Amino acid sequence: MALTKENVPETKVLAIASHVCYGFVGNTMATFVMQSLGCEVAAINTVHFSNHTGYCQVKGTKTSAEDIRNLYEGLTQSYLTDFDVLLSGYAPSAAAVEAVGDIAQDLQRRAEGKPGSFFWALDPVMGDLGRLYVAEDVVPAYKKAVRHADLILPNQFETETLSGIKIANTTDLANAITSIHKTYGVPHIIVTSVQLSSLGSSTPSGLMTVIGSTVRSDGTPRLFRVDIPALECNFNGTGDMFAALTVARLREAIFAAGPSLRNTKSWVSPDDVAPTDLPLAKSTEKVLSSMHSVLLKTMESREAELATTANTIDATGLTEEQLQFREHLRRTKAAEVRVIRNVDFLRKPTVVFKAQQWAE
Amino acid sequence: MALTKENVPETKVLAIASHVCYGFVGNTMATFVMQSLGCEVAAINTVHFSNHTGYCQVKGTKTSAEDIRNLYEGLTQSYLTDFDVLLSGYAPSAAAVEAVGDIAQDLQRRAEGKPGSFFWALDPVMGDLGRLYVAEDVVPAYKKAVRHADLILPNQFETETLSGIKIANTTDLANAITSIHKTYGVPHIIVTSVQLSSLGSSTPSGLMTVIGSTVRSDGTPRLFRVDIPALECNFNGTGDMFAALTVARLREAIFAAGPSLRNTKSWVSPDDVAPTDLPLAKSTEKVLSSMHSVLLKTMESREAELATTANTIDATGLTEEQLQFREHLRRTKAAEVRVIRNVDFLRKPTVVFKAQQWAE
Numbered sequence: 001m002a003l004t005k006e007n008v009p010e011t012k013v014l015a016i017a018s019h020v021c022y023g024f025v026g027n028t029m030a031t032f033v034m035q036s037l038g039c040e041v042a043a044i045n046t047v048h049f050s051n052h053t054g055y056c057q058v059k060g061t062k063t064s065a066e067d068i069r070n071l072y073e074g075l076t077q078s079y080l081t082d083f084d085v086l087l088s089g090y091a092p093s094a095a096a097v098e099a100v101g102d103i104a105q106d107l108q109r110r111a112e113g114k115p116g117s118f119f120w121a122l123d124p125v126m127g128d129l130g131r132l133y134v135a136e137d138v139v140p141a142y143k144k145a146v147r148h149a150d151l152i153l154p155n156q157f158e159t160e161t162l163s164g165i166k167i168a169n170t171t172d173l174a175n176a177i178t179s180i181h182k183t184y185g186v187p188h189i190i191v192t193s194v195q196l197s198s199l200g201s202s203t204p205s206g207l208m209t210v211i212g213s214t215v216r217s218d219g220t221p222r223l224f225r226v227d228i229p230a231l232e233c234n235f236n237g238t239g240d241m242f243a244a245l246t247v248a249r250l251r252e253a254i255f256a257a258g259p260s261l262r263n264t265k266s267w268v269s270p271d272d273v274a275p276t277d278l279p280l281a282k283s284t285e286k287v288l289s290s291m292h293s294v295l296l297k298t299m300e301s302r303e304a305e306l307a308t309t310a311n312t313i314d315a316t317g318l319t320e321e322q323l324q325f326r327e328h329l330r331r332t333k334a335a336e337v338r339v340i341r342n343v344d345f346l347r348k349p350t351v352v353f354k355a356q357q358w359a360e
Numbered sequence: 361m362a363l364t365k366e367n368v369p370e371t372k373v374l375a376i377a378s379h380v381c382y383g384f385v386g387n388t389m390a391t392f393v394m395q396s397l398g399c400e401v402a403a404i405n406t407v408h409f410s411n412h413t414g415y416c417q418v419k420g421t422k423t424s425a426e427d428i429r430n431l432y433e434g435l436t437q438s439y440l441t442d443f444d445v446l447l448s449g450y451a452p453s454a455a456a457v458e459a460v461g462d463i464a465q466d467l468q469r470r471a472e473g474k475p476g477s478f479f480w481a482l483d484p485v486m487g488d489l490g491r492l493y494v495a496e497d498v499v500p501a502y503k504k505a506v507r508h509a510d511l512i513l514p515n516q517f518e519t520e521t522l523s524g525i526k527i528a529n530t531t532d533l534a535n536a537i538t539s540i541h542k543t544y545g546v547p548h549i550i551v552t553s554v555q556l557s558s559l560g561s562s563t564p565s566g567l568m569t570v571i572g573s574t575v576r577s578d579g580t581p582r583l584f585r586v587d588i589p590a591l592e593c594n595f596n597g598t599g600d601m602f603a604a605l606t607v608a609r610l611r612e613a614i615f616a617a618g619p620s621l622r623n624t625k626s627w628v629s630p631d632d633v634a635p636t637d638l639p640l641a642k643s644t645e646k647v648l649s650s651m652h653s654v655l656l657k658t659m660e661s662r663e664a665e666l667a668t669t670a671n672t673i674d675a676t677g678l679t680e681e682q683l684q685f686r687e688h689l690r691r692t693k694a695a696e697v698r699v700i701r702n703v704d705f706l707r708k709p710t711v712v713f714k715a716q717q718w719a720e
Contacts (some may be wrong), residue, residue, distance in 0.1 A: 009702060014381075021374075021431055022402045022440040033394055039698055042382045047406065048423075050434020059434030061427060063408075067420075071381055074410020074419030078689050329438050340366060340400055342374040 006347040007038025008252040010325075012082055014075075014107070016068070016100050017089030017240065019045035020058075023336040025052040026090055032246035036343045037248040042083070044071050044092050054236040055332050056325075062358075065095035072103045083107060084118065087247050089240060090125040092134075097141035104148055115265040121250075123243045124151035126158050143184075150266040151188035151250070151280075153243050159191050169200045173211065174223060174358075181215045187266040188280055189213050189221075190317035193243055195230070206230055210288060211358060214269060214278045220274040225358035226284050231295055233302065237337050238291065245287040245346070253279030264350035274357070285308070288353045295347035298338045305334040361454035366707040367398025368612040372442055374435075374467070375430070376460050377449030377483075379405035381420075385412040386450055390604035393445075396703045397608040402443070404431050406451050408578040415692050416685075425455035433465045443467060444478060447607050449600060450485040452494075454501040461505035468508065475625040481610075482509035483603045486518050487577040503544075510626040511548035511610070511640075512540070513603050519551050522605070526606065529560045533571065534583060534718075541575045548574050548624040548640055549581075550600055566590055570648060571718060574638045576628060582635040585718035586644050591655055593662065597697050598651065604656040605706070612646075613639035634717070638691040641715035648713045653705035658698045 013034055018026030027043045046068065049060035062330050064350040068091075075081050091097045104120045111118035124142045127133045139161060146152055146162060160167050162184070163176035177189050190212040203209065208230045211222035224243050254267045257279055261267055269278055313326045339346065373394055378386030387403045395400050406428065409420035428451075435441050446464050451457045462478045470476035484502045487493045499521060506512055506522060520527050522544070523536035539551050549571040556563040564567065568590045573581035614627045617639055621627055629638055673686045699706065 010701075019379075019403075019405070021404050022435055022438075028403075032392075035392055035700055036396075039700055043379075043388075044381050046403075048405065048408070048427075048431070050431045051438055051440060055438045057434075057437060059430050059437070067408075070419050071408070071410045074417075075382055077417060077419070078411055078415045078693070079686075080384075080411060080693060197428070326439075333438070333440060341370075341397055341398055 002304060007065065008248045009255040011039040011084050011152075011248065011251050013039050013041045013085045013087055013247060014044070014083040014103075015041050015087045015089075016046060016091070016103070018047040018049065018092075019043070020049045020052050022051045023236070023333075024241075024339055026240055029237040029240040029337070029339065030087060032339060033241055033244035033346060034248055036339075036346050037245075039248055042075070042080070044068060046089075046096060054234075055329060056200045062092040063096070065093060065099040068096055068099040069102070072106075076106075081110060085247050085251065086118075086120045087123075087243060088120070089123045089243065091138075092335050094135065094137040094141040097138055097145055101141075101145035101148060104145070105322065108133055108148065116261075116263045116267055119150045119267060120148065121151045121153065121243060121247050122146060123153045123239065124158050124162065126161055128155055128157050130157055132161075146180075146184045146186060149184075149186055150156070151190070151246075152296070153190045153192055153239070153246065155192050155239065156194050167199065170196060173199060174221070177211065177213050177223065178221050180220055181213070182219050185214075187268045188212070190246065190280065191283065192239060203227065210284055212278075212280050212284055214280050215276070216271050218271075222278060223358040224275040224278065224281045224284075224355045226281075226288050226353050226355050228246065228288050228292055231299065233295075233299055233335055235295060235298065235335055235337055236332075241291060241294070241337065241339070242287060245290055246283055249283035249286045249326045253282040256282075261281050274358055276355045285351050285353055285355055289351045290346050290349040291303050292353070293349065294337065294342045297342045297345070298335070301338045302334045309334070369615045371399040371444050371608065372610050373399050373401045373445045373447055373607060374404070374443040374463075375401050375447045375449075375604075376404045376406060376451070376463070377447070378407040378409065379403070380409045380412050382411045383596070383693075384601075384699055386714055389597040389600040389697070389699065390447060390449065392699060392706055393601055393604035393703050393706060394608055396699075396706050397605075402435070402440070404428060406449075406456060412596045415593075415689055418470055420450040423456070425453060425459040428456055428459040429462070432466075436466075438516045441467065441470060445521075445607050445611065446478075446480045447481045447483075447603060448480070449603065451498075451647045454497040454682055457498055457501035457505055461501075461508060464505070464508055468495050475626055476621075476623045479510045479601060479627060480508065481511045481513065482506060483513045483599065485516050485521065486521055488515055488517050490517055492521075506520065506540075506544045506546060507545075509546055511550070511606075513552055513599070515552050515599065515608065516554050527559065530556060533559060534581070537571065537573050537583065538581050541573070541581055542579050546575075547628045548572070550606065550640065550644065563587065570643055570644055572638075572640050573635070574640050576631050578631075578642055582633075582638060583718040584635040584641045584644075584715045586641075586648050586715050588648050588652055588713050591659065593655075593657065593659055595695055595697055597656060598645050598655070600715050601651060601654070601697065601699070602647060605650055606643055609643035609646045610639060613642040616642075636715045643716055645711050645713055649711045650706050650709040652713070654697065654699060654702045655707065657705070658695070661698045662694045666691065669694070675684045709717065
């Protein structure tokens, strides 16, 4: 029995993000995705919600910053902190972001003298599509935390928020990434899902682009892009899937590059490595290929579920508004990402999307 | 790409049990195990602990009965209750056990008119080895709840507690199972890990036995046994692994038996089905074969980890007692069950342990 060939190198991850009972976002998504690629995952859950907020109604509780710190103390007192990677996502308050930052720095201190033995991937969850969906004091908390991260995965709005640069065209986007490298000293950046056509690029409008960069020793970015077809569906949790897959695949790519890079602080490749040869670029190719397959399968399952559940809503006594909301719930449920039964696409992606150098 | 051949039939599970950040017990074990066999799992976590209690120290919080009810209300208000199975484990108070019982009965009401469309597997976590480790009022709460369950998975102590029969020999054990079938109307019972040799049986002392039964229409048990070699290691979470694997494999065996059984209340086989031909017996064979392989691999990994971490404890300034506790922590960590990298043994067990009829 071939037991490990589809696994990434042994990786112990501390994952700090939200938990939902039903569906797949936050740690509920990230834990399964990383586990299915062979990573050991310890999860500190920052919220305990019944479902994701895309349903527009939710029940449950948020974890206080104190409880987050307390759980981490539980790990340290029993010597359970042998993590290779911290992946942090949604934190429900500025104090919670600070707690996560302190945990990251504690793990960094424990790894001192062993460069490359610990890596922090930070998803600075603040908002999307021009709108902040966290409290305003979360922004300065992230601006402090990001200085200690090895990799951040902001979307376009979060890139604007961190860089202070409003992104109206592709030059702005490149400048924002350069600025984040310089201002915060973050060595790896991936800007998830940018629509370049809306930024005046000649890229066809049916494509979404992921832009990544690993900094050079002189502070300049090494920019690459990977284009994928945009899908006509509003999924939740895809950012969390992207981040989780990136942790596993980046670690795999770093190991493939040999022991020297793995023992380098923040896994920053030598300056002569071209943008498209970066481990981050290789990892992004695999990540997006996995995701595209899983999301296509999700769309198929969604169509099937919507057909099965059509006309199942009893409209008796419902107002038009109530009926529309029931329909919204039905469609949101049908669009839950189908990771469980499509795990082979996570484990064995066929790489169809390739990284290209990006210079604007 | 063969995507689904290792999956059990589509199964949506609501899992209510404890969550630990580090290691594998409760829902942290059960969720991954069921997901890896292809089940969709919605998890309501009854505690949020840093680690399992085998470490003898733990930090974290317990979920109140009110919060458990509230999370379930979150699911119902968004129509997210299409569960085929409820698997319930540790609940931290009598009120929490009652909340779980109410959730089970609500799901049963929703399934009314569709026999077999919902199944409750209940692990009545109360104690072990002659000792109660929950508050005393949890016992009557379980005695009420068990009446609504389709399958229970007590250990020997819990079997004694529920039946009121002190088990000193194999006849007592058989009587206790018969009594639980009759008193509580529970159709399926599995008593996990009994040492028959200690009950005066001629079974060699190196064997552990699982005893199961599905009731006949006249209330008599159909008893079967599966023997496995006892392992010289104290693992945590094996009961949760057993329960989670049983949910998936029982469902598979029920589907294999054809549509009639699947549409029968509580999936109780016709009286002419022999004990060793019961879906519960077939499922237990697969479950124990998976578990034995995973635990053997865990013992190998444990030895390797203990060798690597030998002499890593700095004894300076530690009392003998403190040093012993550090050693306890080191050994407990090394014995965490290695499910992640041994997932193929979960997915594709080679059945080596066979069910035998058991009549004492």
